[in-house]
Amino acid sequence: MKNTIDDVAKLAGVSITTVSRVINNNYPVKKETRINVEKAIKELAYQPNPMARGLIMKKSKTIGIVVPSITNMFFTEVIHGIEKSIKLNNYDILLSNSNGDAMNELDCVEKLVNRFVDGVIVITPSTTNMKNGVYDEIAKEIPLICINGYSKNPKVNLILSDEENGTRAALDYLIKLGHKKIAFVRGGDSYSYDIKEKIYATYMDRLESNKLVIDIADGNSIDVVKNTTTKIIEEINKDYKLGKEITAFFACNDLMAAGILNACGMLEIKVPKEISIVGFDNIILSEMTRIKLTTVDQNMKTIGSVAAENIIKLIENDKLEFKTVIIDTELVIRESCRAI
Amino acid sequence: MKNTIDDVAKLAGVSITTVSRVINNNYPVKKETRINVEKAIKELAYQPNPMARGLIMKKSKTIGIVVPSITNMFFTEVIHGIEKSIKLNNYDILLSNSNGDAMNELDCVEKLVNRFVDGVIVITPSTTNMKNGVYDEIAKEIPLICINGYSKNPKVNLILSDEENGTRAALDYLIKLGHKKIAFVRGGDSYSYDIKEKIYATYMDRLESNKLVIDIADGNSIDVVKNTTTKIIEEINKDYKLGKEITAFFACNDLMAAGILNACGMLEIKVPKEISIVGFDNIILSEMTRIKLTTVDQNMKTIGSVAAENIIKLIENDKLEFKTVIIDTELVIRESCRAI
DNA sequence: CTGAAAGCGCTTACAG
């Protein structure tokens, strides 16, 4: 069985109080005593029980991260960014996957809170939850950061990559190339899709062009690649004569863009000759596809490191000032678009 | 502040013992009392404190997973597979990233154990740790499964995808296509690389062909794609006249294969015309690259679900019989190889 | 069927 603080105390011939003090280094301890205790700790390979500790201190040196999917590299790249900074500060990560379900997402957060994580980062929270103010409540109880989730009245610390600007840049680019008939491909319940669609709608209205919004249910899991392919093939076969009614696709993430690319391949539609495609995120996949994707870089590493810094500030200053950080996005032009 | 079992007891007018009993449903409680308590629980939105619980029961309904990288889709796809089965049984996941460092890996495991996870799954453990028997020790204390880690004397539960067969299939295929001068590209400290290299060596000996092993330090992180590209370009520029001294690459995972493909692209070497490439894993990336990769499917979903089933069996039967499960691999022929 | 009490492994006033 694991050694406890009692074992250490006995071996060192002191009280558990003293042992606790040398571990936490928060009260004066005579040098000699300290050395003895440290020896005992080493000898027994003693490690404090984090459960017992957490029970008292309500702290755990752990931050919780909730993502809608673990197979979408956008999220893993952000997590990677968070991890680097957070480890430097001796925090650990507890990762939780909501599978893109709003209720599930809340469940994940609650479980993390119950485990006394010191802070929570939710990446791409569901719009439902952002809108109904749950996170405003949660933020009162625990340091919370939402990445790419938005609410008008943000009582939550937000990190937003500038998806609006990114969307505009992508759309402007397509329009500059002469495209007017642009289809919009999105996933389910999240701000990232909503905000992009809104801008898309504005653009289409201005161009007096018809809107075509294609919704791929679970937009974040890796399965979306194949689901998109299927769906796009279906759509094309059903109604739309590509190259006539549609000349370009705007995809809300690179996974969907890759799916569209595949669909075009299977239908022998040439990209970018007959159809242009813009993706979003700039995950590594986007530069590996057979036609390299033109996409919008979200700077995942920056998002991650800013999130890490801020959550630690929030935790250690114990001040919860609500603020919003905007991270730049950038259009990355590669091969998947062409002028008509 | 959060409500505790005391608050519930008070509100329901019973002792905390009784509350505990209705929560855990492990002792008879009068129907009426139960209903009262349940009402109180609902009213206070009471949730038992998992720390307090864990402290006593040394159980947490959580299993820990340790991976060397979170940005390699092989791992996320395995995790995805684990997650599905595990959630059905009401377990949660604690995910930990070792960044491919052996010491770090042990640290991760220890931290998980300290948090009273009920079992640990280590995906692609470091060879060092497998060899020096640490995991044999750990397996005595806690249900443990290692995926794609191997030791001759396995006192640990192992799940191995049949990487040997997979490697042979890939090499046989290349040889059947007429290749003899095959370079081998691997990453750092892991059984998956070692076993493949061993087989590669045997093949090269049999062919009386020179070995060329290229080591990309951190073989699992997403950065390996770019690192491989750089390294391969360097190697080619340095010594090797491709198409003469080397006609094919065997890459230990698809990320590296993608990196090689990129390098060839940048050097204007045609794949598969001038150079053939075989990858390993069959992550989704492999069918999205500009030349679709011929690769070896590891059946990540199966690995994941078998791991999940087994760890739960291990936990709930409390019997630690050591056994090894082998998962089939399968050569997937796509576009990146060609006869010479 | 129910409750008082001990105890899980720690930290932190309090007293010396």
Place this chain on the structure above:
DNA sequence: CTGAAAGCGCTTACAG
């Protein structure tokens, strides 16, 4: 500088 004691929020013999 050090220790005895209370307490964090639970579960589980033990007694009734």
